[in-house]
Amino acid sequence: MKTRDIVIFSGQQFSVPQCIQRIDHQSTHGWQLRYGGTKLFSDHSQDGSGAAAALAAATKELLSRIAKLPAPSRLQRRPSGNKGSSLPVGISGPIVRQRASSRVRDCSFAVSLPRFGGSPRGRSVYIGTENTYTVEKYQAALAKAVELREQAEEAYQRAATKAKRVEAKNLKAALKNS
Structure with missing residues (x-):
């Protein structure tokens, strides 16, 4: 699975898998899982000290969801608005x-x-x-x-x-x- 390196506001660096995003906004600090819905895993701290534990929990939940849910599809589901006929996609x-x-x-x-x-x-x-x-x-x-x-x-x-x-x-x- 692809990962990317992220440095958070406290200077800590993490290797983060796809489908997990970092949220740092005013009083909200945590990792948001975006696979089969969204879920925020909070750092439960203002200084970012809980970021590693929150990322571990988000990663564990990601692996659990991948094991249970089908992969998100990138296929087009509805015909384009420019399509001149009423035929289905493809x-x-x-x-x-x-x-x-x-x-x-x-x-x-x-x-x-x-x-x-x-x-x-x-x-x-x-x-x-x-x-x-x-x-x-x-x-x-x-x-x-x-x-x-x-x-x-x-x-x-x-x-x-x-x-x-x-x-x-x-x-x-x-x-x-x-």
């Missing part, structure tokens, strides 16, 4: 094109399939030609495109959660060794 179309070897145009949906740690893969879902196009074929192709996208999102979420838990395991081991 699905475009219908795309009409005419291949060089054909006399009739065909129609398909373009589906973006996200992959954790990699660039998305594009997939085309065939609807029909201008001679065979029907509303039923359109709806069936759209249902298939939505199903492909949902399966890819689920796989992405599983991979993201697995990766986050491996990072947490490595952090836990690093904390034990230090």
Whole structure:
């Protein structure tokens, strides 16, 4: 898990994992956990002497939440306001094109399939030609495109959660060794 070095107002330096932020504001001093909701772990002191204990408690809670909760997803959940169609996120179309070897145009949906740690893969879902196009074929192709996208999102979420838990395991081991 990524960490960063933070020097607090008292001059103490800490190595802080992702998802934990330092809060130093007037009478509030502590570490805020931001994973599956927020929680403040107070230093319970004005001089910062309790910062190490508060960070340890926040880190312990972070590791606990990572073990129980799915990883936060960075996938877009709603279509952009600029999208001209009412199709779900990751699905475009219908795309009409005419291949060089054909006399009739065909129609398909373009589906973006996200992959954790990699660039998305594009997939085309065939609807029909201008001679065979029907509303039923359109709806069936759209249902298939939505199903492909949902399966890819689920796989992405599983991979993201697995990766986050491996990072947490490595952090836990690093904390034990230090």
